Amino acid sequence: MPVMIRTEQLRKVYRVGKEKVVALANIDLEIEQGEICCIVGQSGSGKSTLLNMLAGLEKPTRGLVAINGKKVSAMDENQLAVFRQENLGFIFQSYNLLAQLTAAENVALPLMFTGMSRRKRMKRAVYELKQMGLGKRAGHKPTEMSGGQQQRVGIARAFVGKPQVIFADEPTGNLDTHTTRQVLRTMLERAESHNITFVMVTHERELSSCGDRIITLQDGHVISNEKLDEATKKANRDALFADLDEKTLMAEEAEQAEHAEQAQQARFAEKVMHNVIQADLPDTQNPGGNTTGEAGTGQNP
Numbered sequence: 001m002p003v004m005i006r007t008e009q010l011r012k013v014y015r016v017g018k019e020k021v022v023a024l025a026n027i028d029l030e031i032e033q034g035e036i037c038c039i040v041g042q043s044g045s046g047k048s049t050l051l052n053m054l055a056g057l058e059k060p061t062r063g064l065v066a067i068n069g070k071k072v073s074a075m076d077e078n079q080l081a082v083f084r085q086e087n088l089g090f091i092f093q094s095y096n097l098l099a100q101l102t103a104a105e106n107v108a109l110p111l112m113f114t115g116m117s118r119r120k121r122m123k124r125a126v127y128e129l130k131q132m133g134l135g136k137r138a139g140h141k142p143t144e145m146s147g148g149q150q151q152r153v154g155i156a157r158a159f160v161g162k163p164q165v166i167f168a169d170e171p172t173g174n175l176d177t178h179t180t181r182q183v184l185r186t187m188l189e190r191a192e193s194h195n196i197t198f199v200m201v202t203h204e205r206e207l208s209s210c211g212d213r214i215i216t217l218q219d220g221h222v223i224s225n226e227k228l229d230e231a232t233k234k235a236n237r238d239a240l241f242a243d244l245d246e247k248t249l250m251a252e253e254a255e256q257a258e259h260a261e262q263a264q265q266a267r268f269a270e271k272v273m274h275n276v277i278q279a280d281l282p283d284t285q286n287p288g289g290n291t292t293g294e295a296g297t298g299q300n301p
């Protein structure tokens with residue numbers, strides 16, 4: 001596979017007062033097209049810094065970053081904005097949704113400058129939300145959703161434009177274990193089916209085993225860069241997703257909706273039965289029975 005992301009002697013030094021923090025020390029990397037690449041390491045090891053450099057969100061102190069042969073590290077802010085718009089998707093740990101927009105409007109945002117009609121943009125956005133099991137939440141604002149749901153909106157937004165590369169910093173950091181696995185599996189399926197290069201930062205080693213490549217950072221250095229073969233990757237995924245059944249998030253949402261409808265029907269049937277029974281009962285307040293023929297319970301319809 002051709003190389004999609006390449007760094008050469010990539011270095012980032014932060015200055016805090018008189019202190020110097022070497023967040024990344026001369027990193028050389030190659031990530032292939034279509035790879036699922038996981039970046040792991042302890043807190044403070046430089047994972048977010050590396051991701052931000054690769055994505056052109058921050059300028060390196062020294063060195064080179066190239067994506068698909070384009071020197072991202074040499075672009076100015078305007079060139080970067082256009083490049084990101086056309087080629088990259090992002091999933092942030094803190095969602096970064098716009099509070100005044102609905103879920104569907106947030107997801108549709110990256111399509112804004114593609115020349116696509118609003119109707120088509122919204123249709124694509126709703127489709128993407130359905131894939132994340134959020135078809136019923138398309139009209140909700142971020143404040144009307146749980147953290148996990150907001151993150152799934154953020155993920156839908158990253159995929160909607162089918163970018164070449166998606167960068168994700170702890171995308172499942174705020175999700176429970178079951179949702180993490182489901183969301184992870186959905187992201188992998190969507191990335192792989194569109195041949196999107198997916199670069200994910202995680203501090204959970206177990207999650208990183210689902211990828212094609214695991215890059216481990218320590219104190220700004222790459223201490224291991226491991227390419228997994230297909231058999232190992234498959235075995236890792238089988239173990240990671242063992243507790244999940246075949247159901248996708250979309251199928252699960254449909255099922256929940258069906259259950260809710262069934263429960264509502266059952267509650268309605270119960271109410272009707274209750275009223276019918278009440279109407280048939282002799283009036284206990286009046287042992288002689290209700291001679292007028294009125295139920296007198298006050299509960300019949």
Ligand SMILES: Nc1ncnc2c1ncn2[C@@H]1O[C@H](COP(=O)(O)OP(=O)(O)OP(=O)(O)O)[C@@H](O)[C@H]1O
Nearest residue numbers: 014016021023042043044045046047048049050203
């Ligand atoms: N803007 C900044 N100014 C100064 N130092 C910074 C800045 N951003 C990061 N650092 C320092 O660079 C190092 C790497 O930070 P980074 O955020 O990349 O770590 P991380 O691996 O993503 O950690 P975490 O798992 O906690 O998110 C840390 O020592 C951090 O304190």
Ligand SMILES: [Mg+2]
Nearest residue numbers: 047048049169
């Ligand atoms: Mg980080």
